[in-house]
Every structure is written in C-alpha cells, then in structure tokens.
Amino acid sequence: MTATIPLTEEALAVRLRALEDERGILRTLHRYSHCMDYGLTKEWSECFAPDGVFDVKDLSGKRFHRENNRKELAAYLASKKVPPERYDKHIVAAPLIEVKGNTATATSYFVAIGAGAKALEIHVYGRYEDTMVKTGGEWLIKERIATVEGRMIH
Amino acid sequence: MAANDLEDMQRRVQLLEDERDIGDVFSRYSHTIDYGRQEEWADCFTEDGVFDVFTVDGRKVHKEHGRGELFRYLGGKKLPPQRYDKHVLAAPLIDVKGSTAKAQSYFIMFSSVAGSAPFIGVYGRYKDTLVKEGGRWYLKERLAEVERTPAR
Amino acid sequence: MASQQELAALQGRIQALEDERDILRTFYTYSHTIDYGKTREWSECFTTDGVFNVFMVDGTPVHRENNRTELKAYLASKLTPPEVYDKHILAAPVIKITGDKATAESFFIAIGDAGDGPLVFTFGRYTDTLMKEKGKWLIKERKAETETRTPGFTRTRKGVKPA
Numbered sequence: 001m002t003a004t005i006p007l008t009e010e011a012l013a014v015r016l017r018a019l020e021d022e023r024g025i026l027r028t029l030h031r032y033s034h035c036m037d038y039g040l041t042k043e044w045s046e047c048f049a050p051d052g053v054f055d056v057k058d059l060s061g062k063r064f065h066r067e068n069n070r071k072e073l074a075a076y077l078a079s080k081k082v083p084p085e086r087y088d089k090h091i092v093a094a095p096l097i098e099v100k101g102n103t104a105t106a107t108s109y110f111v112a113i114g115a116g117a118k119a120l121e122i123h124v125y126g127r128y129e130d131t132m133v134k135t136g137g138e139w140l141i142k143e144r145i146a147t148v149e150g151r152m153i154h
Numbered sequence: 155m156a157a158n159d160l161e162d163m164q165r166r167v168q169l170l171e172d173e174r175d176i177g178d179v180f181s182r183y184s185h186t187i188d189y190g191r192q193e194e195w196a197d198c199f200t201e202d203g204v205f206d207v208f209t210v211d212g213r214k215v216h217k218e219h220g221r222g223e224l225f226r227y228l229g230g231k232k233l234p235p236q237r238y239d240k241h242v243l244a245a246p247l248i249d250v251k252g253s254t255a256k257a258q259s260y261f262i263m264f265s266s267v268a269g270s271a272p273f274i275g276v277y278g279r280y281k282d283t284l285v286k287e288g289g290r291w292y293l294k295e296r297l298a299e300v301e302r303t304p305a306r
Numbered sequence: 307m308a309s310q311q312e313l314a315a316l317q318g319r320i321q322a323l324e325d326e327r328d329i330l331r332t333f334y335t336y337s338h339t340i341d342y343g344k345t346r347e348w349s350e351c352f353t354t355d356g357v358f359n360v361f362m363v364d365g366t367p368v369h370r371e372n373n374r375t376e377l378k379a380y381l382a383s384k385l386t387p388p389e390v391y392d393k394h395i396l397a398a399p400v401i402k403i404t405g406d407k408a409t410a411e412s413f414f415i416a417i418g419d420a421g422d423g424p425l426v427f428t429f430g431r432y433t434d435t436l437m438k439e440k441g442k443w444l445i446k447e448r449k450a451e452t453e454t455r456t457p458g459f460t461r462t463r464k465g466v467k468p469a
Contacts, residue, residue: 029245030247033244065181083301087277087302102259109337111395119273120275160308241431274428
C-alpha cells in the first residue's frame with residue numbers, strides 16, 4: 001500500500017480521466033457498429049472526425065476502398081445494402097487502446113457476420129488500426145485502417 | 155480544479171461502476187443461460203422481469219414474464235452436453251440514468267449440437283431496460299429481436 | 307477539501323475499475339500475441355510458472371504447458387501469419403478480484419480461414435486465475451475447455467508432432 005504518500009484529488013482525477021477516456025473510445029467503436037449495420041449514414045460518418053479516413057485493404061496492401069471525409073463516408077454507407085434488406089453485425093473484439101492526451105490509438109479485431117444462402121456466416125474478418133482524437137469531449141476516429149484477413153468469396 | 159472536486163469525481167466513478175456492473179449482468183446472463191443454471195439466470199432479471207423474443211418482422215418467438223416463467227423456460231431447453239451454445243453480446247451501448255438504464259447491444263449465438271462442428275445459430279439485437287435494486291443491477295425487460303437464423 | 311479518508315475510499319473504487327481494465331487488457335494482449343505468433347509476448351501474458359491447460363469438454367487432454375519456456379515452444383509449433391490469420395475472441399468475462407489475485411470465467415470463440423472462407427473452428431470456456439505482479443496482471447493458470455472443433459482443422463506446423 002502507498003499509504004505514506006498523501007492522496008490528492010489531482011492524482012485521482014488523472015486516473016479517473018484515463019478510465020473515462022478508454023470508455024469514451026469504446027463507446028465510439030460500438031456506436032460505429034450500430035450506425036453502420038443499421039445504415040445510419042450521417043451518424044456513422046460522425047463517428048469520424050470531419051476529415052476522417054476509412055481505408056480498407058487486403059493483406060497484400062491492395063485497396064478495396066478509401067473515404068477521406070464525412071461526405072465520402074456517408075456516400076459509401078449509402079451505397080451499401082442495409083436493413084430491412086440485409087442485416088449484418090460488425091463486432092469489435094480485443095481492443096488495445098493507448099491514450100496520449102487528446103489522441104489515442106486502438107488496435108482491435110473486427111468480425112462481420114451476416115446471412116448467406118444456406119447458413120449464417122462470417123463474411124469478413126481482420127484488424128482495425130485506429131487513430132482517435134478527442135474533440136469537444138468526444139472521441140472520434142481520425143483514421144481507421146481495416147486490414148481484411150479472411151473473407152467469404154461467393 | 156472545480157471539475158475534479160470529490161463530489162464530482164464520486165459521481166463519475168459511480169457511472170463507470172454502474173456500466174461495469176451492467177456488463178457483469180450481461181456476462182452472467184450468457185454463462186447461466188448457456189449452462190442451464192436456471193435459478194441464476196432468472197436472477198439476472200427483476201422479480202417481474204420480461205424476456206420477449208421476436209423476429210425482426212414482428213413474429214413472436216416466445217415471451218416470459220416473471221422469474222417463475224423464466225426459470226421454467228430455461229428448464230425446457232437443450233443444454234450441455236446435448237448442445238453447447240455461446241451467447242455473445244457485443245457492441246453494448248449503455249445509458250445510465252440514476253437507478254435505471256437502457257442498453258442496446260448485439261447478440262450472436264454460436265452453437266454445436268450433438269457433437270457437431272461449430273456454427274452460427276442466430277443473431278440480432280437486444281434492447282434492454284435495467285434497474286438497480288439494493289445496489290444490484292437487474293434486467294427489467296430484455297427485448298431480443300432475432301434478425302437472422304440459418305436458412306433451411 | 308476532501309479528507310484523506312474520503313480520498314482513500316475513492317481511490318479504492320478507482321483501483322477496482324483499473325484492475326478490471328488491466329485484466330481485460332491482458333486478455334486482449336493474449337489474443338493479439340497468440341494470433342500474430344508473438345511467442346515471447348504471448349508467454350509473458352502468463353506468470354513465469356504459468357499453466358495453459360487445454361482439454362476437451364469430456365476431459366480428454368489436448369495439450370498442457372507449465373511455464374513460459376513451454377508456452378513459447380507451443381506457440382512456435384503453430385502456424386501463424388502470414389501463413390494463417392486466426393482470431394481468438396474472448397467474450398462474457400466474469401472477473402472477481404481479491405487484492406492481487408483474481409479469477410475469471412469467459413467464453414472463447416476462434417475464427418479462421420482454411421482456404422474456402424472464414425469459419426468458427428472452435429469455441430469453449432476459459433477458467434483463469436490471475437496474479438498482479440509489479441503492477442501487471444498475469445495469467446497464473448488458464449484452463450481452456452474445448453466444447454467443439456471443426457473436424458480436420460489444425461494449425462500445427464508440418465513436421466511438428468501434433469500434441
């Protein structure tokens with residue numbers, strides 16, 4: 001125990017802030033999934049910073065698509081099939097978050113689950129490498145690099 | 155440092171604790187349903203808790219009202235070792251207001267029946283109302299909207 | 307001004323939240339290091355004498371490692387990127403912390419691609435005991451109870467005798 005060092009409100013505030021930052025980042029990552037999977041184009045684009053980047057590549061570095069700002073992001077999602085036509089679930093797992101002041105990095109897994117012709121299947125999975133930025137108290141994605149590691153080929 | 159005074163920090167810690175404790179309810183729910191621990195599973199709900207399962211196009215699947223019905227519902231399900239299920243809750247969005255909370259999240263159930271290879275059995279969305287009673291969080295209502303099951 | 311007593315109470319609550327976060331961080335680090343073949347970093351998610359005990363739900367042993375050296379050798383015997391890309395997902399963690407010790411029960415689901423698209427190749431349950439050493443939470447013992455596996459799906463390198 002560190003009972004000999006007097007506790008200060010400032011020291012506790014720093015620790016509390018770190019917990020809150022991590023929670024805020026997770027919340028944005030989860031909100032991203034809900035907005036994307038239900039076709040909430042504007043809300044989804046607002047999970048990103050105004051100049052936020054979404055860059056999706058395969059393992060060889062070949063790019064599937066890239067969006068460079070909220071307008072392009074909204075247009076990208078608007079081009080996708082969403083409920084009630086199609087129900088997908090983007091899951092984020094194993095998030096490793098490092099916060100440095102008002103920026104952060106997060107490395108996590110993604111798994112997208114959907115309905116195939118015969119079975120429910122994993123359409124795609126891989127890794128997200130995110131750079132996050134805190135703006136007006138809210139954590140937003142500044143850059144999301146999605147590397148596809150496996151996908152269903154139909 | 156007015157924003158970091160004791161009372162303010164206590165309130166903020168409380169919020170983090172509430173979210174953690176609600177996350178614990180979600181985890182306990184999964185373990186107890188997947189291993190047929192009827193009493194503990196029913197105990198994730200309030201005494202009058204509701205579990206309402208329906209398809210996304212509005213078809214009723216089943217609905218239980220109260221711990222007694224919940225207990226009996228789980229008693230009627232196939233359990234290990236006949237079948238192994240894994241209810242995975244993902245992307246929880248929890249909003250706490252005092253001693254009540256709303257949560258929206260995903261569920262995906264992975265299954266293995268009679269020794270089969272693993273497969274995805276169902277997925278959809280939970281819409282929950284929770285309440286804190288005597289310092290513990292309980293599900294007051296869990297709406298489970300089934301979005302997809304395997305095509306036949 | 308807050309009294310030292312009030313601050314100590316608040317610190318205790320913050321500490322509990324930090325411990326849980328740090329245990330989850332160890333679990334997530336475990337996933338990233340096993341899935342990307344980082345043998346040393348993966349073994350360091352365990353205590354020096356950490357045990358990884360994998361068995362089928364009927365009790366049949368699959369493999370068991372008893373310290374970091376054995377853990378490293380185990381992971382080195384497995385196919386890892388760029389040959390295969392797997393994802394170990396941990397879900398529904400129920401964590402109980404008592405001072406510098408903790409227990410956790412959770413689900414694992416492993417996803418991979420054997421060449422014809424992604425699939426879930428196994429799932430089951432982890433039962434863990436953890437210890438905090440020098441401020442870091444480490445796995446003292448992980449029991450992995452495998453409930454199902456896709457037949458024929460293996461990640462053992464060619465030429466390595468399967469466990």
